[in-house]
Amino acid sequence: MAVVYRAFYALNRNPRINSKGINTSATLGFTTTMFDLIRQQHPTHMGVAFDVSQPTFRHEMYESYKANREAMPEAIQYSLPYIRRIIDAFRIPILTAPGYEADDVIGTVAHAARREGFDRVLMVTPDKDFAQLVTDGIYIYHLGRGGQGDSVMGVAEVQEKFGVERCAQVADLLGLWGDSSDNIPGIPGVGEKTAKKLIARFGSVENMVAHTADIKNDTLRRKVEQHADQALFSKKLATIVLDAPVAFDERQMAIKAPDYAALKELFDELEFRNLAKRIFTAFSLDGIASAPKAATAPSKAVNQTPLDTQPTLFDAPRQDAETIRVSSVVSSLSDLLPDGAVSDVSIYMEGASLAVATDAEHVLLTTVGEVDMAHLRRLLEAPDTVKVCYDLKHLRYNLSELGITPAGTLFDVQLAHYLADAEARHALPSIALSLLDAEPHTVAECAAALWLLYPRLSSGLCDAGLVSLYNNIELPLVDVLIAMEQEGVRIDIDALNTFSQQLSQQRDTLQQEIYRLAGKSFNISSPKQLGEVLYTGLHIVDKPPLTASKQYSTAEEVLHKLRNTHPIVDKVLEYRSVSKLLGTYVNTFPQLISPVSGRLHTEYNQTVTATGRLSSSNPNLQNIPIRTEQGREIRRAFVARDADHLVLAADYSQIELRIIAALSADPGLVDAFNHHLDIHAATAARIYHLPVEEVTATQRRNAKSVNFGIVYGISAFGLSEQLDIPRKEAAALIDEYFAHYPAVRNYIDANIAFAREHGYAQTLLGRRRYLPDINSRNASARAFAERNAVNMPVQGTSADMIKCAMIAIQRQIVGRGLRSRMTLQVHDELVFDLYKPEEALMRQIVETEMVQALTLPNLAVEVSLNVGRNWLEAH
Incomplete structure (x- = not known):
């Protein structure tokens, strides 16, 4: 209005x-x-x-x-x-x-x-x-x-x-x-x-x-x-x-071609002659009189693959999108399936609307309040039929409110499409447009689209060898995530309030110190005002860095490079860090606690990342900073359920480095891990040609950056920026690394070669990430794809491993009727509400299942377990 x-x-x-x-x-x-x-x-x-x-x-x-x-x-x-x-x-x-x-x-x-x-x-x-x-x-x-x-x-x-x-x-x-x-x-x-x-x-x-x-x-x-x-x-x-x-x-909200005839009628009635001329000219019509009688769908160029890129799993020829056609829509389940019969079906729910299809042309369209609930329950809980759906986790939440637990063969189109092409759009209209050359526009058409997508996606997963990943990891993980989301985690609000006061006082002190150094007060959170203070007022550099829009740049990475130019820069970075802790976590978490459960509930996203990792949102609990003491302090507020419980944290030990050691079979790395050496000190000793006991803290830190940087395809320039050392020295460190770990170099080259030939990288279990730019003539795009060809198998294998562990641990908890609960997953770490009498058993279950979740060649997996009254103490 x-x-x-x-x-x-x-x-x-x-x-x-x-x-x-x-x-x-x-x-x-x-x-x-x-x-x-x-x-x-x-x-x-x-x-x-x-x-x-x-x-x-x-x-x-x-x-x-x-x-x-x-x-x-x-x-x-x-x-x-x-x-x-x-x-x-x-x-x-x-x-x-x-x-x-x-x-x-x-x-x-x-x-x-x-x-x-x-x-x-x-x-x-x-x-x-x-x-x-x-x-x-x-x-x-x-x-x-x-x-x-x-x-x-x-x-x-x-x-x-x-x-x-x-x-x-x-x-x-x-x-x-x-x-x-x-x-x-x-x-x-x-x-x-x-x-x-x-x-x-x-x-x-x-x-x-x-x-x-x-x-x-x-x-x-x-x-x-x-x-x-x-x-x-x-x-x-x-x-x-x-x-x-x-x-x-x-x-519904996708832009469509207007109803030109209706517009013409309205514009004639309102006498909008000039506006009508503008609009019809813009839509390439020959004037108002030529407005078509009925709207036509706009032409869309979809899935246009560059000549020098590889196709994805589904790469069908495309025509203009059509609408899913449903010839028969009934309002009663008995009209769709007489006499209470059951059948293979696709089901789609949106709000109170419910659609069930027995094939692509016959669909029930009704509401939750009007459907024959007994027949619906019998249909969806039948153990020998197929149920095709979209977003199984969300559907399970909806059906659980109706007292229905779907059984039989469950096929989630969203999950299947994610496995087939992780970086594509996984909204149902996008999937249908990509694979069927047609779009669903109603709830009934969505149910029909799911039915049509099922054979295409299931055969595609089979051809790509992804069926096991779907059946044994992604599908059973849905119930694990539901249990974790519903469980939530207890937050100590008093601890956060105390921490908030400390941070607020620190921020106030930093603010006054920044004002003193600047010689004036200003809005430190304003990039414009901060840029004027740093570059115009204090002249901390001769050539101020600029943004793409020619404004002074005060971005985090820019200020980090300018830390030695003036004391105010360090203070600004510290002020920002404290402000972020306050705004994103400390003052926000208490407001997000459920009034029903009294706990904080996050949402785990299964179809977002390109590598197979889970992500977390509303709020994001996987991004709590851990590199600073103040960032780690936030974890103190994540506490056990009550006096009968403790927090158990289980973390894979240097899992990505272990995976690259195992997959490359480099004898130096494998031997260091198998002898339980400090891997970063061992690497430093090799690249600096020193006995391990003579390695300095700086040398170990440099080696650590090289170890982890190799997984992400770090360059000499990137390493020099990260360590603040000359590029020549950074290049020498990387060269020394590969000289002492030649199998890692071979592994990297082999992964890139595999991606060039096949168009994708894959994990130990066969999860794929398509890399359309791996053969691009654009050097920057090609280099980015090459880095992903190296990183994805490592990070994706790590993701597969912890997913397998989560499924196995949850089965043990449920199967044994334990009172302990899995509450959080943060990349390579699992967090539990541990019922004290179950501590010994839970330690055994968690460590065993995490270690055995996915066997690496040549190398054992290690897990660190700790217990405390809160998440921080459990580290």
Whole structure:
């Protein structure tokens, strides 16, 4: 609605009135804006969010919410039906959620799209509230006014404009200074400037309320104490929710050809002659009169493979996409399968909608509330039939709420497609478009598409030798991940609050020291202001580094290289590190604890990484920093369930180096591991030609960088940057390494040669990563593919190993009826809630299953196990 209002008032001084006397300003302005967005930004997906004409949950919380809003101008009211018809004619979905505002719809859909892998999501709005939603990959697209061009606000721009470290803190600011347009009270007498200072110090409204004694200004402290509840309430009102009951439907929101006939009819009625000419000309029509009677699907060039690249597993010739055809859709399960019969089926659920197909043309389409539940349960729990689905983990969650546990042969199209081509898009419409030359557009068509994809994907996995990976690793892992996600982990909020106070004090001290060194106060989190201080004010280098947009660069890697130029650089890096710990972890985790379980629940993603590794999101618990003492301190807050439990952490010992030693069969590396030597000291001794006992700490550190860098195809330049040594010295270290470990060099060359011949790299168990640039004429692209040809077999084999271990351990826990639980997986490490009486047994189970999970040639696997009251102590 904000865009509609903007369009209306932009033309208010010179309103557009047609021959019927109708004010068409809002309709014309909105349509022009939407068309220009499509033409200039070239979105692949688009939706328009509207408010619903009923009270929202905020009105229920606060009777006076938006009470001071003026009534909608009559001209806008009259325009809304036309605007909706135009949106429909553009074939763009209108998104709403009863009881929620359009802001909540946009926030929910934007973040859902980002989770689905869309790397640039634009929220088109003039409202400042949306700044709280900006994150990596999600931006505000701000429409220009008064001749100014449009602009895009990302994280840096939000930090600059609002003076915050995290964009989510904009909701905290609004909770303090209020929002008169929505009648959100905030704290009386606290304006924008004071609110920014309070949030900069305390991080959140909640933390400020908990530590009002730390506010030195007596008047301000009294205001905060007097209106603390109002501040918390105001923040709640100002917070845009991300779980509104609306789904991101990739298929529905995909840009399609407009309904030209409908547009022509509307433009004739509204007398939009010039706009009609612009739009039809842009769509390459010969004028309004030539608009086709029915819309045609846009032509798409899909799967165009460069001449010098290798094909992937599925590389079929492509034509323009068609729609999945379903000839018979029934609403009763008995019409699909009479007499309570069971059969091989495909099943697709979306919200409350449910579709079941017995072949590609006959589909049941119904809702969860209307289906014959007894027949559905019998159908899905039948032990001798095939169930084809998409995203089995999500489906299991949905079916479990209905008391159904699917049995028989389960085929997850998403998982199978991930195994077939890990770096492709795994959304169902993308898979169907790739393999069937057709797209599903309805829930029923999705079920039919799954049925059609099953034979293609299953035979493809068989031809590629990937069936065992699917049946023995990826499929059984689904239930393990569900159990871990549901279990969650206990967080010691008091420990995090104490740590937050320590970090906040440290940050304040660093801030004052930076101001002293700079000779002025400024927003340290603003790249623009920081760049001006470093390069214009302090002149720390003669030629300041610039970004691609010719702005001063203050990126992390840039500042690391400038650490010796001025003391302020180290302080800025330390300030950033502390701020990140506060914003990303310490002050955020308490807000994410489930009010139902009282625990923190992450989500494990099985079809995201190119190497087979799991990833974690909402929140990401695999990215907690461990290289610094303060980063490791966060793990102290991950505690055992209760007094009867401890935390058990089990970590593979130097697994990637062991894998490269085993796969290369290099006698020097294998011998060092088999004799339990310090591998980095042993490597240093060889490349520096010293006895092990004479190796210095610096030499061991350098050798460690070489050991791990080899796995990732490090160059002399990369090693010199990492160790801050001359490139010639770095090159000599790499040469010495290969001179003493020649089998590793041979292994690297053999992997690259294999990838050149076959077009992919593979793990010990046959997991593939396709490398389309391995034979590219572009040297940079080819070098990147060569590094992946070396790294993927190592990192992917490690991923396969820990997945096998997780499955085996979970079977033991369930089979023996143990009370201990697996709670976290962090790359090469597993974390458990250990029931104290089971410690000896769990140690035995975990170590045995991890060691035996995947046998390496020539080399044994070692596991380190430790127990403590929290995750840090268990290391």
